Amino acid sequence: MTFNINQLIRKIKIQNRLLISFAVLSLLPMLIIGIFSYYISSDAIRTKISTASIQLMYQVSENIVNELIKLENDSVDIAFSDLVQQIMGGFNTMSEWEKNVAQIKIQEMLAKRFSFFHSVSDVLVYTRNKEKVIAYGDISFKFNLKSDYLNELFEETIIKNGVPVWTIQNQDNEELARNTSSRFSNYGEAGILLSRSFKSFEGLPIGYMIMRIDVKYIFNKFRDITLGAGSHIFIVNGKGTVISSQNPQHKVATPYPDDTxxxxxxxxRVTETYSFNTTIAGKRHLIAYTYIPRADWYVVSTIPFSYLDHESVKISFYILVLGISCFVLALLLSYYVSKSISSPLKCLIDSMNNVKLGNLVVQIDDRSSDELGKVTTNFNQMVSELQYLIDEVKMKEKLKRLAELKSLQAQINPHFLSNSLNTVRWLANVQKANNISNLITSLISLLHGCMGKGSELISIREEIEYVKNYLNIMAYRYYDKFxxxxxxEEDILDCHILKFALQPIVENCLLHGIEPMEGQGLIIIKGYRVxxxxxxxxxxxxxxxxxHTLNSLLQQTTTINQSRFSGIGIRNVDERIKLYFGEKFGLSIHCVPNLFTTVEITIPTAGGEDDVKDAEGAHS
Structure with a gap:
């Protein structure tokens, strides 16, 4: 089977194979990634919004419950106040004048409690025989409930046996009067009612209480909260009556339009699932809610899927457009590129592999004028140039090493040698040859170092000896001048340095630093490892x-100064160090006129014969 597939594939041209395989391999991942991204992002967004909505509904319900508890506590305080207990206990035996006085006293008491608490519009107290006492409210716009509705409230409060009953009423439940419209404009067409029965201190039923709360008081607890475009928060009771809602289509004190x-x-609520999906008015919504048991209320949020999926759809659309654009572009590019690259590129790679193996006589026969043709031409030129440069570098390096060796062997300045010999003769005449031996010994050591053959690298110990021999000679020339x-450090004495790297610097200290000064000079030579x-x-x-002098010092040419011992300038030392050890090594000079001059030499650690051989081999 594999053989047949291979044979079938081999019948198709390479360019077509590349196009077909590229189309399949690019299209499938794009589709998979797009679909996967859509579902993953949608699910993540829904989960996060669901969790956030539940937490938000819980917070809203907590705020509402706190307010309900305050109102319930107010009703308890009123019902069990001494004044209300006294009036309800003897209300049946009072005259009309006494009843009016009692009503005024209750109003005065509650005015102090609710005058700054504008959410409570009315408080009605009823005797056991259902005689009404207006405990708090606007006398000009009396709050009168229809008898049927009022009897239903009394029956429900009797069943609850003192437990508060939370309901809502609208204008359909009120007795209409001349000033009813004015009352609605001032206190709203609907109100939330807290109803309860209460007993005397002896435990006997003595009356009922109804508190009317403005629906805006509860609505303000979630009025400014938004969960996204098209989302709403509302409150319904267990009977499906709307208590409060952000949606103006949900009229307060009327049944919610969707029984489902x-x-x-x-x-x-039975399964304690506080988030679920459902269909409202033909559209899918995410529902998050909390339940308030004491009022039998549900605080509900509805978020349409169109909002939840908006970002996911937008992301998917962008991915689709971008993917298709890239796919088409890639197909076009692959069509033109695949046809022209494979053959010349393979030839170029083969030639490069030959060069990597050391075959520098490789030449590619490609006369194309495109980029690959130019690359091939440049490659041929590069290989030829590389071969020429390698040969030239080898020759120049060989000549340079030979010239440096000859320079070291012939770096004694005849003028200096003449002066030194004259000094020897003068000392012989004056001192009767007592110090000639010391001077000549130092001179011979320097001559051997200059003209000796062998490695250009010597130990620091030997280089220090050359410096001491040079200073011994200079001590006779500059008597007691320095x-x-x-x-x-002892552990660096066997490390290696270029021959005559220190002497030119010491000579520079004497000629340019100490000789022009008045009095005795001091030279300090330190060596350490970092x-x-x-x-x-x-x-x-x-x-x-x-x-200016400092800059020119490192720019000296190799022209020999006739007043110097070796003719090797400081720049020459710096160039030799960089040649042997690399550009990051060499000399640095720090100078404060009339105070000090410091020349610092930095070289790599080379402590043994193997290091010396490696350094020499790298420049052979």
Missing amino acids: LIDELKQN MVHFEI QNELKITITDNGVGMDE
Whole structure:
């Protein structure tokens, strides 16, 4: 089966194969990712909004419950106040004048309680025989409930036996009077009622109480809360009557238009499921609610799926448009690219592999004028140039090493040698040859170092000896003009440095620093290790240099100064160090005129013969 598929595929051109496989492999992941992203994002958004909605409904219900408890406590305080208990106990035996006086006293008492609490519009107290006492309210716009509705409230409060009953009434439950319209404009067409029966201190039933609360008082607890476009928060009781709602289509004190939702609320309350999906007016909604047992109220939020899925649909649309655009573009690019790349690219890769193996005579025969053709031409030129440069570098390096060796072997300045020999002769004549041996010994050591053959790297110990021999000679020339102090760490003495790297710097200290100064000078030579690097500093307290002289010092040419011992400038030392050890090593100079001059040499640690051989091998 595999053989047949391979044979079938091999019958299709490479370009077509690439296009078909690319189309399949790019389209399928795009579809899978798009669908997966849509469902995952939708589910995540719904879950988060559902959780947030439940928490928000819980907070709203907590706020409402706190207010209901305050109102219930107020009703208890009123019912069991001494004044109300006294009046209700003897109301049947009072005259009309006494009843009016009692009513005024109750009104005065409750006016102090509710005058600043505008949500309570009316408080009615009824005797056991259902005689009404207006305990609080506007006398000009009396609150009168219809007898049938009032009797239903009394019967329900009797059944509850003192437990508050929360209901809602509207204008259909009130007795209409001349000033009814004015009352509705001032206190609203509907009101929330707290009804309860109460007893005497002896435990005998003595009356009923009805408190009317403005519906806006409860509505204000969630009026400004929004859960998204098209969402609403409302409160219904267990009978399906709307208590309060953000939706103007849900009229307060009327049945909620969708009985199915009320039934689902009751069913989910039994299973303690506080979030579910349902259909309202033909549209899917997410429902989140909480239940207030003391009032038999449901605080409900409805969020349409159109809002929940809005972001997911937008994301999916963007993914689809972007995916299709990229897919079409990729197909077009792959069509043109696949046909022209594979053959010349393979040829170029094969040639590169040959170059990697060291075959620098590779040439590609490709006369195309496109980028790959230019790359091939440049590759051919690069290989030829690389071969030429390698040969040239080898030749120049060989010549440079030979020139440096000859320079070291012939770096004694004849003028200096003449002066030194004259000094020897003068000392022989004056001192009868007592100090000639010391001077000549130092001179011979320097001559051997300059003209000797072998490695250009020597130990720091040997380099210090060359410096001491040079200073011994200079001590006779500059009698008591300078002192030298060495501070070289013992563990770096066997590390290696370029031959005659320190002598030119010490000579520079004498000529430019100490010789022009008045009095005796001091040279301090320190050597120490810093991690994998060696630091050697040469400091003098001479006259120093200005900025121009300091800059020109490192820019000296290799022209030999006839007044110097070796003719090797400080710049030459810096270039030799960089040549051997790399650009990050070399010299740095710090100078404060008439105070000090410090030259710091930085080289890598090279402690053994293997390191010396490696350094020399790298420049052979």
